[in-house]
Amino acid sequence: MSIVSEPEEIVPPPAPAAPVAPATPNAWKGLAVRLHFYAGLFAAPFILVAAVTGALYALAPQLESWVYADQLTTSSTGSELPLATQVDAALATNPGGTLDAVRTAPEPGTTTRVLFNRDDLGESERWTVFVDPVTAEVKGEMATYGGSGALPLRTTVSQLHRNLMLGEPGRIYSEMAASWMWFVALGGLVLWVARWRAKRKRRIADLVRPEPGVKGRRRLVGRHGAVGVWLLAGMLFLSATGLTWSTYAGANISTIRSNLGWTTPKLETGAPSGGGHDGHGAAAPAEPPPAVSSATFDSVLGTARRAGIDAGALEIATPASAGALWTVTEIKTSLPTEADKISVDASTGTVVDTVRFDDWPLMAKLTTWTIAGHMGTLFGIANQLLLLAFAIGLIAVILLGYRMWWLRRPTKGGVPSPLAPRGQFRKLSQPVGFAVVLAAVVVGWFAPLFGISLVAFLAFDAWRGHRAVTRAAARAAAS
Structure with missing residues (x-):
């Protein structure tokens, strides 16, 4: 009787562990491409609106002088x-x-x-x-x-530029624009320099001009990058100064300035805490201000002139509450800046306190100058024209960027050709990856809207990646 043995069970070899992608030298470039792409795609609309409204604001002083000439001037x-x-x-x-x-x-x-x-x-x-x-x-x-x-x-x-006429909630748009503008600018610079370094023949002039003799998307890329280089300093400047006015990042900036002693020196006005003329809309003082005689303005002005307050543009403010002092402030913020101020006891005609602009901390002066530059008042019409040219250039860069994306957009039945596929962060070395995460956390704490939107962008990208994998698996199972 023959005995037929059962076939031996074939045990498949264990599946090899998923290889860990080694750190690659160009991973940082791929990560920069991907982040710049998402920042441009999702944050650029905020920056575009800020640029358009900023261009209008640059023209506003001239329009104001023309529209209200009857009120502002006299013959x-x-x-x-x-x-x-x-x-x-x-x-x-x-x-x-x-x-x-x-x-x-x-x-x-x-x-x-x-x-x-x-x-x-x-x-x-x-x-x-x-x-x-x-x-x-x-x-x-x-x-x-x-x-x-x-x-x-x-x-x-x-x-309109500040909050789209939506009040306090609308300030989120302008803070988003200011929070992302510096990131988009520096990311674009990194990619533009990397593109320049990859050329066989490198000339410094190629960093500030589009690539000659090319057509199609390459021509768009050249114009986008070259104009972006010209706008780089302005983007960083307007981003930093814009954040000082923002709700959340602005509060952190105010705290830092206060802790470092970079704030504007306070004038002794004799007003209780919460009073004064700085707010013009703050809660009313406990005691109403006394009745003011119109003749007192002349006597206070005379005291100010004798104290060296000699600017043409002055604001003489009445006492904010009972027992408070009159104040006289120079209000010329353009160059040369005149911002001295004094407090005066009108009953005796004596100067109680004086704050000279020359005695301000350097950072307080820089804050005043940079804000004036942002508003287009630092050096007159030239400042306004510079802001207008910058706004037009920024609008052009954003529209070129969207045109570049449109040419690479996914089409029905087609497959997009991204410059940097997903997974770029995993290709970074551990020290570099840790540094990137740490920097994102620090910047996200300082500018919360930047941090929240960055997390949202990454979550959206992860969701799209998961959906793509799921669909690919479904198609494979169906076939």
Whole structure:
């Protein structure tokens, strides 16, 4: 009887462990390409809106001077009347509210502004009556905004640029733009320099001009990169200064400035905490301010002149509360900057405190100058033209970037050809990967909207990768 043995069970060999991708020298470039792509795709709309509204704001001072010429200028010539006469003329219009301050005519041919606080105005707004300093004729009245005294047209453009006219929630858009602009700029620079280094013949001029003699997408890339290099310094500058006005990153900047002693020196005004004229919209003091005599403006101005406050553009502010002092502030932030200020006891005609711009910490001066540069007021019309040219260039770079993406977009039935596939981070060495994560955490803490949106971008990319794998597996199973 023959015995047939059962076949031996064949045990398949164990599956080899998934190989760990070694660190590659070009992994950082691939990661930069991928991050720049996502930053450009998702953050560029915020930057684009900021650039368009910023271009409008760059033109706003000239438009304001033209639209409101009747209120801002006068053809009267001769000696200026006392401030008391000009204030009385403003009071005669029954503007309502309480008399807050007077801004003297900065130069011949311009009007004096008499400012009032009113309950029906928004935050940082004051009702302003424009008075001819020679004839005391009232030239008009309207609401003005902020320390710059912006008129309604410029205020509207400013709010559009700041928050899209959506109030505090709308400031998220501008903070997103400022938070990502520096990242997009530096990422683009890294890629542009890497592209330049890969050429056989490298010339410095090729870093600042498009590649000649090419067509199609290569021509778009050349223009996108070259213009981006020209805009790099401006993007970093506007990103940094824009963050100082932001809600979340701005709060961190204020804390850092305070801890390092970089804040503007405070003037002793005798007002209780929370009072003063800095806020123009802060909570009212416990005791209302005393009645103000219009003649006091002249005596306070005389005291200020004798104390060396000699600028043409001045704001003379009434006491914010009972027992507080008058203040006189130079308000010229352009170069050369005039920002001295004093507090005056009007009852005795004595100067109580003085803060000179020359004594400000260097960082406080730089903050004033950079903000003025951001607003286009640091060096006059040249500043405005520079901002306008920058905004136009930035709009062009963003549109070129989207055109480049459109040419590489996934088509129906087709497969996209990304410059850097997923998994670039895993190709980094451990020290470099740790440094990247640490830097992202630090920047994300400092600029929270940057950190939150970065996590959202990465989660979206991971979801798309998971979906692609799932679909590929489904297709394989079906076939």
